[in-house]
Amino acid sequence: MGIRDDTERLNLSLDSLVGGRSVWFVPDVRLIPGLVWVVFVLGGSILTMVLYSFMVDPLSGDFTITFEFYREFFSKALYRTVMIDSLVIALKTTLGTLLVGYPLAYYIAVHSDHRNLLLLVVIAPIWINEVIRTFAWMLILNTNGVINYVLVDLLGVLDDPLRLMNTETAVVIGLVHPLLPYMIVPIIASLLRIDFSEIEAARNLGATKLQAFYEVTLPQTVSGIAAGATFVFVLSSGAYLAPVLLGGSGNNMIANFIGLMFSEGQNWNFGAVLAVIYSAVIVVLFVAVGLVGDLELGGATDLEGDQ
Amino acid sequence: MTEPILSVTDLTKSYGRTVAVDDVSFEVENGEFFSFLGPSGCGKTTTLRMIAGLETPTSGSIEMNGEDLTAVPLHERDVSMVFQTFALFPNKTVGENVGFGLKMDRVPKAERRERVAEYLDLVDMPGFEDRDPTNLSGGQQQRVALARALITEPSILLLDEPLSSLDLKLRKNMRFELKRIQDELDTTFIYVTHDQDEALSMSDRIMLLNAGEREQVGTPQELYSRPASEFAADFIGDTNLFRGAVARTNGSTASVELRGLSTALESVRNPIGAREGDSVVLSVRPEHIDVSTASSGQVVGQVETVTFYGNSTRLLVDVDGERVLVEVGGREGAVSLERNQSVHLQFDSDRAALLEA
Amino acid sequence: MSPSFSALLGRVDVSDRTAGRLQRAVAGGVLAFLYLPILIVILLSFTPERNPSFPMPGLSLKWYEALVENSAFTDAIVFSTKLAVACAFVSGFVGLMAGFGLARTAPSGGFLDERKLRILFSLPIIIPFIITGIGGLVFFNVLGIYGSFTSLLVGHVMITLPFTTLVIASGLSGLDESVEEAARNLGATQLRAYYEVTIPMIMPSIVAAMLFAFILSFNNFVQTFFWLSFTDQTLPVLIYGRIRLTYDPTLNAVGTVLIVFSLVVTVTAERASKRLLT
Ligand SMILES: Nc1ncnc2c1ncn2[C@@H]1O[C@H](COP(=O)(O)OP(=O)(O)OP(=O)(O)O)[C@@H](O)[C@H]1O
Numbered sequence: 001m002g003i004r005d006d007t008e009r010l011n012l013s014l015d016s017l018v019g020g021r022s023v024w025f026v027p028d029v030r031l032i033p034g035l036v037w038v039v040f041v042l043g044g045s046i047l048t049m050v051l052y053s054f055m056v057d058p059l060s061g062d063f064t065i066t067f068e069f070y071r072e073f074f075s076k077a078l079y080r081t082v083m084i085d086s087l088v089i090a091l092k093t094t095l096g097t098l099l100v101g102y103p104l105a106y107y108i109a110v111h112s113d114h115r116n117l118l119l120l121v122v123i124a125p126i127w128i129n130e131v132i133r134t135f136a137w138m139l140i141l142n143t144n145g146v147i148n149y150v151l152v153d154l155l156g157v158l159d160d161p162l163r164l165m166n167t168e169t170a171v172v173i174g175l176v177h178p179l180l181p182y183m184i185v186p187i188i189a190s191l192l193r194i195d196f197s198e199i200e201a202a203r204n205l206g207a208t209k210l211q212a213f214y215e216v217t218l219p220q221t222v223s224g225i226a227a228g229a230t231f232v233f234v235l236s237s238g239a240y241l242a243p244v245l246l247g248g249s250g251n252n253m254i255a256n257f258i259g260l261m262f263s264e265g266q267n268w269n270f271g272a273v274l275a276v277i278y279s280a281v282i283v284v285l286f287v288a289v290g291l292v293g294d295l296e297l298g299g300a301t302d303l304e305g306d307q
Numbered sequence: 308m309t310e311p312i313l314s315v316t317d318l319t320k321s322y323g324r325t326v327a328v329d330d331v332s333f334e335v336e337n338g339e340f341f342s343f344l345g346p347s348g349c350g351k352t353t354t355l356r357m358i359a360g361l362e363t364p365t366s367g368s369i370e371m372n373g374e375d376l377t378a379v380p381l382h383e384r385d386v387s388m389v390f391q392t393f394a395l396f397p398n399k400t401v402g403e404n405v406g407f408g409l410k411m412d413r414v415p416k417a418e419r420r421e422r423v424a425e426y427l428d429l430v431d432m433p434g435f436e437d438r439d440p441t442n443l444s445g446g447q448q449q450r451v452a453l454a455r456a457l458i459t460e461p462s463i464l465l466l467d468e469p470l471s472s473l474d475l476k477l478r479k480n481m482r483f484e485l486k487r488i489q490d491e492l493d494t495t496f497i498y499v500t501h502d503q504d505e506a507l508s509m510s511d512r513i514m515l516l517n518a519g520e521r522e523q524v525g526t527p528q529e530l531y532s533r534p535a536s537e538f539a540a541d542f543i544g545d546t547n548l549f550r551g552a553v554a555r556t557n558g559s560t561a562s563v564e565l566r567g568l569s570t571a572l573e574s575v576r577n578p579i580g581a582r583e584g585d586s587v588v589l590s591v592r593p594e595h596i597d598v599s600t601a602s603s604g605q606v607v608g609q610v611e612t613v614t615f616y617g618n619s620t621r622l623l624v625d626v627d628g629e630r631v632l633v634e635v636g637g638r639e640g641a642v643s644l645e646r647n648q649s650v651h652l653q654f655d656s657d658r659a660a661l662l663e664a
Numbered sequence: 665m666s667p668s669f670s671a672l673l674g675r676v677d678v679s680d681r682t683a684g685r686l687q688r689a690v691a692g693g694v695l696a697f698l699y700l701p702i703l704i705v706i707l708l709s710f711t712p713e714r715n716p717s718f719p720m721p722g723l724s725l726k727w728y729e730a731l732v733e734n735s736a737f738t739d740a741i742v743f744s745t746k747l748a749v750a751c752a753f754v755s756g757f758v759g760l761m762a763g764f765g766l767a768r769t770a771p772s773g774g775f776l777d778e779r780k781l782r783i784l785f786s787l788p789i790i791i792p793f794i795i796t797g798i799g800g801l802v803f804f805n806v807l808g809i810y811g812s813f814t815s816l817l818v819g820h821v822m823i824t825l826p827f828t829t830l831v832i833a834s835g836l837s838g839l840d841e842s843v844e845e846a847a848r849n850l851g852a853t854q855l856r857a858y859y860e861v862t863i864p865m866i867m868p869s870i871v872a873a874m875l876f877a878f879i880l881s882f883n884n885f886v887q888t889f890f891w892l893s894f895t896d897q898t899l900p901v902l903i904y905g906r907i908r909l910t911y912d913p914t915l916n917a918v919g920t921v922l923i924v925f926s927l928v929v930t931v932t933a934e935r936a937s938k939r940l941l942t
Pocket residue numbers: 021322325326327328345346347348349350351352353354501
């Protein structure tokens with residue numbers, strides 16, 4: 001009796017380990033390598049980074065705790081400005097992707113007979129190397145690039161070439177381009193959920209196309225816009241390549257400063273502080289957006305790319 | 308009686324707080340066609356899966372030919388299963404599907420080919436070896452699944468609602484096919500269904516399950532004519548359930564007052580040992596009620612509806628506000644009965660089943 | 665405010681035909697914006713001139729020849745390929761296991777239910793790349809493997825694991841579990857059942873997952889930039905260095921190769937995993 005009970009209990013707990021589906025706190029064994037990878041490598045990276053933000057040199061065993069690096073951040077206006085500038089560029093990029101992306105999303109969702117093919121066409125550039133993509137924009141925006149060739153040499157609209165490179169605009173364009181799919185896909189998803197007989201109804205009631213869009217369609221895609229905007233904002237705020245290659249020395253963003261601290265500057269502590277504060281801003285943003293509207297980020301998580 | 312091939316004792320399976328199978332015991336005889344019958348979610352599949360080894364019992368024992376089966380790993384059990392979804396291997400041909408069990412048993416290729424042909428013959432699909440199973444019709448997939456499960460000559464074949472994804476006509480044909488194959492091979496079949504017609508028409512014996520518990524085990528005739536509970540009477544076939552009380556007992560029979568109908572049935576068989584004054588339920592099948600327009604009968608009622616079924620006619624009769632379902636065989640009587648007509652009903656007390664309330 | 669704005673919109677009305685044309689034109693414009701930069705790189709890779717000029721004076725393959733003869737590029741291509749292939753296999757294998765675990769875990773209501781696991785496994789791509797980049801740099805230093813091939817592999821597997829895991833899990837979620845059970849029932853051990861039935865059934869997802877991992881690893885720039893030592897160069901990091909140095913037309917050639925290669929691989933993967941084209 002007693003032995004039987006014990007074996008049953010053992011069987012029960014083994015159930016969750018082996019084929020069973022009821023997971024309480026022992027995960028399926030097959031998850032373990034992946035979990036170790038995420039928890040150990042990602043967790044380890046973030047933990048050591050956080051440690052560096054308030055310990056002088058933990059790598060060589062100096063675990064003295066100091067908040068001097070944080071104090072340095074808050075005492076220097078430069079870094080605050082960079083942080084804010086980065087967020088402003090991210091905001092402009094987000095608005096840019098929304099304005100450029102929404103019409104295409106609308107077209108694909110509502111009109112297209114080849115929806116899946118077009119979706120693939122929109123998503124495919126995500127997989128193209130981002131260095132090459134940024135390089136392409138250099139070819140276009142340069143003083144002797146494509147745009148100036150068209151405006152000055154071909155059409156003769158301008159006498160002198162435009163200075164497009166090494167401006168904030170160039171950075172924003174260089175970010176809107178790779179991030180468009182992240183805005184378009186969630187919007188398409190939300191458009192596809194709309195019952196279009198509602199729009200017919202609104203039109204029957206005398207609304208013009210624009211009115212019907214503004215009163216019926218647009219409000220129902222807010223969740224898609226919010227999801228897309230969150231993705232684009234987060235990804236663009238942490239941009240590294242576009243500011244360096246298209247923005248020049250005057251348009252560095254937060255990621256460039258963080259990177260700088262870990263290469264030539266060799267001030268790991270301060271770099272870690274920047275990284276921690278930047279992460280905190282992003283987390284707060286995520287939480288805030290999550291509180292305001294329940295985001296459906298699922299739709300877009302499976303199309304991530306580089307950035 | 309011979310030794311049972313399978314004997315299940317106090318079998319229980321719980322998932323967290325839900326008890327899927329609750330203390331179920333039964334025995335299956337060698338060569339028998341044994342069915343689990345019950346409504347959706349009553350634990351039929353779970354019981355079957357525990358026999359197959361796809362699920363570990365929470366408690367209780369399963370013995371096959373007197374040996375503990377729970378100790379045998381699932382891939383070594385001498386039982387085969389036909390899944391509800393057929394579960395054919397889409398990456399293998401029909402022949403490879405059917406021969407899979409033999410391959411696992413390391414049967415040489417030549418012999419395998421011969422046996423596959425033989426079993427495809429058995430299920431009436433000769434020459435289908437090289438076909439892609441995903442391009443077969445539902446009925447053909449079903450046959451392949453059957454051949455695949457039978458080729459290893461298991462002592463017991465488990466079938467989980469194998470006909471439920473087929474259309475009605477095919478389903479009826481496959482019933483005969485399954486019986487034919489079972490007769491031919493003399494294998495023990497344990498068959499899961501929620502369709503009482505299927506269970507009644509194919510089984511040697513049926514176990515009726517309700518909410519994880521065993522309700523009754525018996526032959527189809529026993530289940531139909533001697534239901535052991537209100538649930539059993541109601542689930543199998545159509546019946547009238549009348550509430551009442553025992554007025555008198557007399558040896559193995561009882562006289563029962565029916566509350567709603569204000570009449571009494573004399574000498575009803577009393578297998579449950581009800582005593583005077585006990586509240587009981589009486590189950591009377593529609594075909595065990597005689598109807599006549601003449602003034603003889605126990606109760607009088609008005610015909611509410613008349614439904615013609617071809618070989619029989621069913622009446623819904625209103626007796627003092629209580630509805631009684633009556634079946635009239637053949638064409639006789641049916642023609643002359645109409646709505647709102649007054650009729651006399653006579654209950655066959657020999658065939659009424661006395662049940663605990 | 666809203667009603668008045670809406671009323672303003674009410675004054676603008678166009679015929680269905682005009683609206684349709686307008687929408688098509690805008691959609692076409694946006695698609696052009698997406699693909700024009702890519703096309704320009706491809707176009708310029710065939711110019712015979714050193715500095716880009718329009719109209720192009722002719723066609724030539726000289727920059728492709730220059731690419732093949734430049735050992736810095738070919739070395740980087742070999743190094744990137746090695747890394748990406750290793751990453752595809754390790755990430756594919758770990759992701760295969762994790763995908764199984766994920767698909768077989770209760771959807772919700774547990775300490776580590778499927779929903780939470782999905783978020784956990786997505787973290788490496790949700791967290792900004794600069795953070796994982798410098799985090800990894802510090803961590804690999806702590807572990808004493810900074811700059812090694814191993815550290816790059818460990819890091820690349822981390823950033824590709826979300827893809828391999830989720831692609832394989834979604835392949836498995838459409839799978840009838842009883843097929844594997846049928847194999848077990850017919851006498852296959854668990855491993856044999858995987859080999860005979862389950863793995864072949866989700867092979868398209870596995871291939872897609874590995875292709876995604878390969879391309880992501882091959883193209884990764886930000887993290888790799890911080891994780892690389894001075895001795896090795898991946899192709900994207902090398903290209904970045906060249907771009908900063910000076911304009912080199914060979915870059916158009918290598919860019920074209922990368923674009924075509926990436927698109928072919930990932931469109932194949934998207935098709936195999938049936939994520940889009942169903
Ligand atoms: N893996 C599981 N986890 C939790 N609960 C389960 C699991 N499998 C079955 N159950 C529960 O156990 C009960 C019995 O399920 P089972 O599948 O055996 O019923 P069934 O009689 O086969 O029903 P149906 O006719 O619908 O197939 C149900 O309440 C079901 O929800």
